[in-house]
Amino acid sequence: IYVLGIETSCDETAAAVVKNGKEILSNIVASQMESHKRFGGVVPEIASRHHVEQITLVIEEAMNKAGVSFSQLHAIAVTQGPGLVGALLIGVNAAKALSFAYNIPLVGVHHIAGHIYANRLVTEMKFPLLSLVVSGGHTELVYMKEHGKFQVIGETRDDAAGEAYDKVARALNLPYPGGPHIDRLAHEGKVTIDLPRTWLEEGSYDFSFSGLKSAVLNTLHNAKQRGEEIDAKDMAASFQASVIDVLVTKTIQAAKEYHVRQVLLAGGVAANRGLRAELQKQMAKLDNVELVIPPLSLCTDNAAMIAAAGTVLFAQGKRVDMALNADPSLDLE
Ligand code: ATP
Ligand code: MG
Ligand code: FE
Numbered sequence: 528i529y530v531l532g533i534e535t536s537c538d539e540t541a542a543a544v545v546k547n548g549k550e551i552l553s554n555i556v557a558s559q560m561e562s563h564k565r566f567g568g569v570v571p572e573i574a575s576r577h578h579v580e581q582i583t584l585v586i587e588e589a590m591n592k593a594g595v596s597f598s599q600l601h602a603i604a605v606t607q608g609p610g611l612v613g614a615l616l617i618g619v620n621a622a623k624a625l626s627f628a629y630n631i632p633l634v635g636v637h638h639i640a641g642h643i644y645a646n647r648l649v650t651e652m653k654f655p656l657l658s659l660v661v662s663g664g665h666t667e668l669v670y671m672k673e674h675g676k677f678q679v680i681g682e683t684r685d686d687a688a689g690e691a692y693d694k695v696a697r698a699l700n701l702p703y704p705g706g707p708h709i710d711r712l713a714h715e716g717k718v719t720i721d722l723p724r725t726w727l728e729e730g731s732y733d734f735s736f737s738g739l740k741s742a743v744l745n746t747l748h749n750a751k752q753r754g755e756e757i758d759a760k761d762m763a764a765s766f767q768a769s770v771i772d773v774l775v776t777k778t779i780q781a782a783k784e785y786h787v788r789q790v791l792l793a794g795g796v797a798a799n800r801g802l803r804a805e806l807q808k809q810m811a812k813l814d815n816v817e818l819v820i821p822p823l824s825l826c827t828d829n830a831a832m833i834a835a836a837g838t839v840l841f842a843q844g845k846r847v848d849m850a851l852n853a854d855p856s857l858d859l860e
């Protein structure tokens with residue numbers, strides 16, 4: 528089964544062809560990072576314009592590289608939401624046009640389902656499983672009993688993990704996106720600054736990172752007022768330690784409570800070296816639970832993950848018609 532995936536929810540224009548939901552034949556990502564960098568974040572208007580310019584080229588390149596013709600495709604899978612509405616629309620309309628022109632079935636995919644299914648490009652998924660989704664806009668623990676069924680057992684009540692990384696990075700005068708810079712600095716620094724860990728109510732799998740973010744900003748501000756210098760490396764290390772402590776502790780707790788067979792890491796923050804190492808270390812103490820961590824290129828936004836999720840939905844008979852619309856706040860469940 529050949530599926531073309533299309534992803535335009537944020538600032539990457541991406542297309543990929545995946546065979547049998549597992550084998551990547553091509554995975555093209557045109558990043559707009561450079562255009563958004565000077566604004567310190569993604570500018571929706573600019574994102575849409577880039578998608579319009581890139582979408583046809585990126586799809587063409589994905590098809591050429593895969594060596595697959597449109598008549599050979601079994602389905603087109605496209606990110607329907609969540610994301611920036613103007614950005615999503617470009618992908619959705621491209622997918623609809625191709626589906627109509629070549630009479631290919633169309634499948635709508637939730638962006639976070641895509642992040643989770645990046646793991647299926649690495650290994651077979653074993654249910655029940657738990658996925659820790661950590662990205663620019665999401666921090667969630669998702670429980671899955673079977674393919675295509677998602678139960679969000681915990682989510683952030685304020686900032687997403689990636690968002691907190693980017694805001695703290697900004698306060699430390701690091702370029703956007705700041706996650707990778709903090710990660711790098713954290714490995715050079717020491718955990719010397721006392722920062723809070725927000726556990727919320729006993730037994731809750733929800734997250735909250737705004738208190739931590741504020742604590743970092745206040746500490747930096749107060750030091751400045753006193754004319755003191757705070758070492759950016761130590762601040763990065765201390766911040767990262769707090770984020771990882773909460774993420775890993777709650778994930779392990781949930782993995783035990785739900786008796787899962789696998790824990791999958793997903794989303795852009797899954798690229799974090801500290802998080803990967805700590806999760807590996809703590810998971811090694813659990814018997815009979817496998818940890819899966821996709822390679823960096825499949826953690827950040829791409830279309831192979833959308834094709835992988837779309838293939839499973841397609842096999843389950845899920846289709847959408849020409850009425851398909853972008854949904855900026857699409858619900859995973
Ligand atoms: P969403 O998937 O929720 O819609 P998004 O697609 O913008 O959001 P991703 O592309 O999955 O998010 O991830 C981007 C985020 O990952 C950014 O916030 C970035 O700072 C963060 N990130 C990337 N690499 C690292 C790293 N090594 N450490 C920490 N954060 C990182
Ligand atoms: Mg992105
Ligand atoms: Fe994403």
